[in-house]
Amino acid sequence: MFRLLGAIVGFYIFGFIGIFLGYFIGSFIDRFRAFGSGGMNPFNVAKRQSVFLETVFVLMGKLAKSDGRVSESEVSHVEQFMQKLGMTPDHRLRAIGWFKQGASPGYDIHSTIDAFVTVCGYSANLKQMLLIYLIIMGLSDGDLNAAEEELLREIAGRLGYPPAAFAQLLDMVSNQTHFAAGRSTSVNALDDAYRALGVNKDSSDQEVKRAYRKLMSQYHPDKLMGQGVPEEMINVSTEQAKEVQIAYDLIKKHRDQNRAAT
Numbered sequence: 005m006f007r008l009l010g011a012i013v014g015f016y017i018f019g020f021i022g023i024f025l026g027y028f029i030g031s032f033i034d035r036f037r038a039f040g041s042g043g044m045n046p047f048n049v050a051k052r053q054s055v056f057l058e059t060v061f062v063l064m065g066k067l068a069k070s071d072g073r074v075s076e077s078e079v080s081h082v083e084q085f086m087q088k089l090g091m092t093p094d095h096r097l098r099a100i101g102w103f104k105q106g107a108s109p110g111y112d113i114h115s116t117i118d119a120f121v122t123v124c125g126y127s128a129n130l131k132q133m134l135l136i137y138l139i140i141m142g143l144s145d146g147d148l149n150a151a152e153e154e155l156l157r158e159i160a161g162r163l164g165y166p167p168a169a170f171a172q173l174l175d176m177v178s179n180q181t182h183f184a185a186g187r188s189t190s191v192n193a194l195d196d197a198y199r200a201l202g203v204n205k206d207s208s209d210q211e212v213k214r215a216y217r218k219l220m221s222q223y224h225p226d227k228l229m230g231q232g233v234p235e236e237m238i239n240v241s242t243e244q245a246k247e248v249q250i251a252y253d254l255i256k257k258h259r260d261q262n263r264a265a266t
Contacts, residue, residue: 052123052124055119055124056120056130056134057099058116059116059117059120059134060137060138061106062102062103062106062113062116063113063117063134063159064082064085064106064141065102065103065105065106065111066106066107066111066155067138067142067152067155068082068103068106068107068141069107070151070152070154072151075145077144077145077146078144078145080144081141081144082103082141085141086099113159114162117159117162117163121162125163125164129227131163131165132173134163135156135165135170136173136244138159139156139174139177139178140244142156143178148174156174157170176199176202178199179196179197179199179200179251180244180248180251194254194258196251197251197252197254198251198255200247200248201216201219201248201252202215202219203215209259212252212255212256216252219245220248223242223245225242
């Protein structure tokens with residue numbers, strides 16, 4: 005809001021060059037209003053990004069090894085994940101090291117989670133994004149097995165998630181990935197769409213729209229980066245946002261058709 009206002013005011017005061025100055029100042033105000041002074045501190049953001057990235061790869065390693073072996077599909081998922089992040093060779097080596105650390109026999113993840121909570125635990129959004137990345141990892145070979153789901157529940161519990169809240173998140177992300185996997189044309193597509201948004205067929209239009217907007221806000225790049233999600237990981241969140249959009253469009257189209265028919 006303030007970035008647009010700043011651009012307009014800048015134009016009237018300083019002319020064409022003032023658009024850029026006003027937009028920059030407005031962006032700063034918008035980010036400050038959204039994230040507070042801590043979110044604007046580059047040192048705080050850099051620290052959160054570093055801890056977030058390390059935690060993701062360590063827990064991915066633990067999750068991949070939870071059933072006793074790291075599958076080829078899980079290795080492929082991590083490779084694709086690093087490619088999406090556009091990691092440099094040095095960063096790839098570091099990420100692989102974290103993954104192997106988590107996958108090592110008997111590795112205790114409690115210290116990793118505690119460190120994450122200390123630095124990032126103030127943000128419910130960061131904790132939720134961490135779980136979302138891990139759920140996507142667990143689903144990379146088709147479905148969650150019992151060992152993977154048990155580990156995810158343990159991680160969620162240490163992050164402060166009640167069992168019911170985690171169950172709902174797991175259901176939502178699982179159904180969002182149905183669209184990512186190209187299964188949105190299945191006979192269960194509409195049911196999947198409702199579950200992807202965390203609502204049901206009996207929810208009102210307002211409730212559906214509210215759930216949709218909440219998820220789109222959750223995946224918004226500026227919000228994620230301001231809270232500490234590394235910039236390289238935004239593409240992954242953007243893909244989830246696309247699946248949410250597809251799910252919402254499907255629900256809206258179905259409801260519009262029903263209203264037109266009556």
